[in-house]
Amino acid sequence: MNPFWTLSCLFAIDIATLPLIGSFLSHILPSDLPLILPWLVGLSRLLFLILSLRVLSRSFRLPFHRDHLNLYCTVLSLLVPIYISLTSLVNPHRSANLLYSWTHWVILFWCYLLTLISAVVVHQLLPYSTEKKDAEVTAASLGRLIALLKPYIFRFLLVAFFLVLSSWGELALPSYTGHMTDWIANKKDPSSFTTAIIAMSLITVASAVAEFVCDCIYFMTMSLIHSHTQGLLIRSVLRQEITFFDSTSTGDITSRVTTDTITMAESLSSNLSLLMWYFMRLVLLLTYMVMLSTKLTFFTILCLGIVILVPKLSGTFYQNLAVQVQQSLSNANQVALETFSNMKTVKSFANEEGECQRYESKLQETYQLNKMEALYYAISMVANNFSGLALKVGILYYGGRLVTNGKVSGGDLVSFVLYELQFSSAVEVLLRMYPDVRKAVGSSEKIFEYMDRIPKLPSAGTLAPPDLKGVIQFKNVTFSFPTRPDMTALQDVSFELPPGKVTALVGPCDAGKSTVVQLLMRFYEPQKGAILLDGKPLSQYDNQYYRKKVSLVSQEPTLSACSLQDNIAYGMGNVSFRSVQEAAKTADAHDFISEMANSYQTGVGPKGGLLSVGQKQRVALARALLRKPKVLILDDATSSLDVESELKVQNAIYDQLAERTVLLISHRMNTVQRADHILVLEGGCITEEGTHEQLMAQKGSYWKLWQKQFSSFQRE
Numbered sequence: 001m002n003p004f005w006t007l008s009c010l011f012a013i014d015i016a017t018l019p020l021i022g023s024f025l026s027h028i029l030p031s032d033l034p035l036i037l038p039w040l041v042g043l044s045r046l047l048f049l050i051l052s053l054r055v056l057s058r059s060f061r062l063p064f065h066r067d068h069l070n071l072y073c074t075v076l077s078l079l080v081p082i083y084i085s086l087t088s089l090v091n092p093h094r095s096a097n098l099l100y101s102w103t104h105w106v107i108l109f110w111c112y113l114l115t116l117i118s119a120v121v122v123h124q125l126l127p128y129s130t131e132k133k134d135a136e137v138t139a140a141s142l143g144r145l146i147a148l149l150k151p152y153i154f155r156f157l158l159v160a161f162f163l164v165l166s167s168w169g170e171l172a173l174p175s176y177t178g179h180m181t182d183w184i185a186n187k188k189d190p191s192s193f194t195t196a197i198i199a200m201s202l203i204t205v206a207s208a209v210a211e212f213v214c215d216c217i218y219f220m221t222m223s224l225i226h227s228h229t230q231g232l233l234i235r236s237v238l239r240q241e242i243t244f245f246d247s248t249s250t251g252d253i254t255s256r257v258t259t260d261t262i263t264m265a266e267s268l269s270s271n272l273s274l275l276m277w278y279f280m281r282l283v284l285l286l287t288y289m290v291m292l293s294t295k296l297t298f299f300t301i302l303c304l305g306i307v308i309l310v311p312k313l314s315g316t317f318y319q320n321l322a323v324q325v326q327q328s329l330s331n332a333n334q335v336a337l338e339t340f341s342n343m344k345t346v347k348s349f350a351n352e353e354g355e356c357q358r359y360e361s362k363l364q365e366t367y368q369l370n371k372m373e374a375l376y377y378a379i380s381m382v383a384n385n386f387s388g389l390a391l392k393v394g395i396l397y398y399g400g401r402l403v404t405n406g407k408v409s410g411g412d413l414v415s416f417v418l419y420e421l422q423f424s425s426a427v428e429v430l431l432r433m434y435p436d437v438r439k440a441v442g443s444s445e446k447i448f449e450y451m452d453r454i455p456k457l458p459s460a461g462t463l464a465p466p467d468l469k470g471v472i473q474f475k476n477v478t479f480s481f482p483t484r485p486d487m488t489a490l491q492d493v494s495f496e497l498p499p500g501k502v503t504a505l506v507g508p509c510d511a512g513k514s515t516v517v518q519l520l521m522r523f524y525e526p527q528k529g530a531i532l533l534d535g536k537p538l539s540q541y542d543n544q545y546y547r548k549k550v551s552l553v554s555q556e557p558t559l560s561a562c563s564l565q566d567n568i569a570y571g572m573g574n575v576s577f578r579s580v581q582e583a584a585k586t587a588d589a590h591d592f593i594s595e596m597a598n599s600y601q602t603g604v605g606p607k608g609g610l611l612s613v614g615q616k617q618r619v620a621l622a623r624a625l626l627r628k629p630k631v632l633i634l635d636d637a638t639s640s641l642d643v644e645s646e647l648k649v650q651n652a653i654y655d656q657l658a659e660r661t662v663l664l665i666s667h668r669m670n671t672v673q674r675a676d677h678i679l680v681l682e683g684g685c686i687t688e689e690g691t692h693e694q695l696m697a698q699k700g701s702y703w704k705l706w707q708k709q710f711s712s713f714q715r716e
């Protein structure tokens with residue numbers, strides 16, 4: 001339906017229900033409560049409008065975002081009660097005249113006009129970001145949060161049992177106080193006084209013990225859930241395809257796994273426990289209050305509308321801002337992370353000041369959002385406190401009248417007032433915590449976004465043949481990176497890597513050599529053509545099997561912050577020290593490792609920062625060789641080795657050729673010269689292929705590459 005008709009429906013509902021609400025409430029309420037009536041009519045009108053909005057939004061298009069429409073409904077509904085309350089201070093006679101003229105066309109006209117003006121102002125001041133989550137997402141996150149707690153249902157039942165027990169114990173005390181008041185007033189049997197005192201003492205002790213057990217079980221369960229959630233999150237992040245990591249910053253991911261889970265866990269531990277605690281109290285208090293006076297309780301429930309609606313409306317903007325603040329913090333973290341990981345580059349360009357300014361400008365953005373967040377937080381706090389106070393005053397006022405009319409006994413009144421005081425403070429606490437709980441839901445939304453993300457990977461293969469030959473074939477492969485779909489990195493590329501041979505891939509920078517490697521490593525899927533291993537598409541092979549059979553050594557290998565032995569045996573589980581040593585010897589790494597203080601147990605520092613690039617390359621080569629791969633890919637893997645070291649590594653690789661297929665990528669033409677077959681890649685296409693001698697005789701691109709390198713050597 002057209003948004004205009006949606007608004008018209010809302011208007012019709014308002015005009016139709018307003019007289020009914022007014023006459024119903026003025027009929028059931030005592031006539032001596034003139035100031036309460038407009039507020040109850042206003043709140044009931046608001047309730048109707050918001051419920052109608054909810055129903056309409058399911059089937060029809062809304063002209064504005066629902067949060068904004070909720071705000072406009074609040075303005076429309078509360079304008080008259082505010083006006084009548086203010087008028088009563090100055091001119092009580094006029095306010096009495098206004099009491100029953102809600103549906104007068106002049107009043108309606110002014111209400112709608114002022115709401116329209118406030119809508120224009122709000123629209124200008126608070127443009128609603130499209131990135132913000134709407135209420136449905138929050139409800140979904142709440143459902144997911146509950147699903148997280150499901151496996152611990154037994155523990156929560158125990159918590160609930162002790163919670164009821166301790167709350168009941170605490171709430172029984174006012175009832176005994178009421179009995180004692182009656183005893184004092186009527187001077188009954190003295191033994192009933194002693195019984196009441198003993199019962200009160202026993203109930204207090206039992207309630208304290210129950211609370212202790214309840215807290216212990218609850219907090220232990222919550223810390224268990226926290227570590228379980230972090231585990232699940234890291235699993236789902238690691239499951240994602242490479243494109244996800246290409247398009248999501250490390251700072252963002254780190255922020256989800258650390259900051260967001262901590263915020264969620266803290267809120268769940270402290271706020272949720274309080275929320276449960278006070279909610280249980282609220283239920284029990286209401287039960288006791290109904291037992292004491294149905295009328296007074298009915299009045300209390302009517303006023304409850306204020307305390308439910310106000311935080312809902314004030315909390316919406318606060319929650320949206322909280323999401324933006326977290327995003328901005330994550331952006332600032334990303335800058336810091338980037339700076340720390342590129343420390344050497346920063347220092348070598350003396351750009352410390354530049355990096356500081358970049359970080360500070362991001363912090364400035366966060367600060368601006370924080371200021372807004374603080375403002376909304378304060379507004380929501382004031383709104384919550386005010387509504388709590390209004391509730392307290394209203395209940396005391398009406399309760400006092402019932403007592404003076406003799407409808408409630410003296411003892412019951414004392415009990416009711418004590419219950420009512422506890423009830424108001426419980427409502428107050430619930431209101432105070434409401435924004436925090438919403439903040440936790442805000443954090444959990446982003447966590448669940450990652451947890452529920454289905455990796456865009458082809459279905460897992462099962463092939464794991466024991467006798468793999470290692471023939472690789474590229475058949476008319478065309479590929480663009482998903483993050484740059486308009487740029488073709490490989491165009492109709494076809495070649496074969498035969499087993500027992502070294503095939504070299506050469507070409508100028510950005511020709512697409514590493515792209516070939518990334519496709520071979522199954523980081524991406526080609527859009528056209530096929531890549532086969534022993535005649536079968538790569539996707540049909542079992543992932544673990546494939547990773548063991550195909551090993552890559554890249555130009556800038558990354559090592560983990562553990563010992564050299566652990567780095568060489570990375571991902572292999574239990575392997576003998578002897579085989580680690582053998583792999584290191586083949587990769588010409590054994591000598592420099594033996595010279596280190598703790599030999600193979602020496603730590604390499606974060607990202608292998610304590611080793612030179614040449615040493616890192618040899619350790620990475622040993623790591624690849626230890627797996628005894630059928631296909632070995634060397635992507636400029638020996639570029640930082642000296643001539644002697646490179647020769648040793650090359651000899652070792654050529655000696656073990658019978659066991660494997662080798663793809664060698666190098667910018668050093670003398671390394672390539674020895675290969676059995678050479679492929680020349682230019683602009684994502686294979687332009688030449690053959691042996692060194694054949695290609696040199698052709699005097700094509702390969703020959704030019706040689707000439708370039710030869711002339712640069714001569715110049716040097």
Ligand SMILES: Nc1ncnc2c1ncn2[C@@H]1O[C@H](COP(=O)(O)OP(=O)(O)OP(=O)(O)O)[C@@H](O)[C@H]1O
Nearest residue numbers: 246481483484489508509510511512513514515516
């Ligand atoms: N992850 C990526 N996302 C988007 N584009 C990429 C990505 N990796 C590489 N490219 C682009 O693909 C093209 C080919 O890059 P590639 O790294 O394969 O070239 P190369 O021949 O290995 O270069 P070099 O010899 O300098 O390492 C380049 O234009 C590069 O910018």
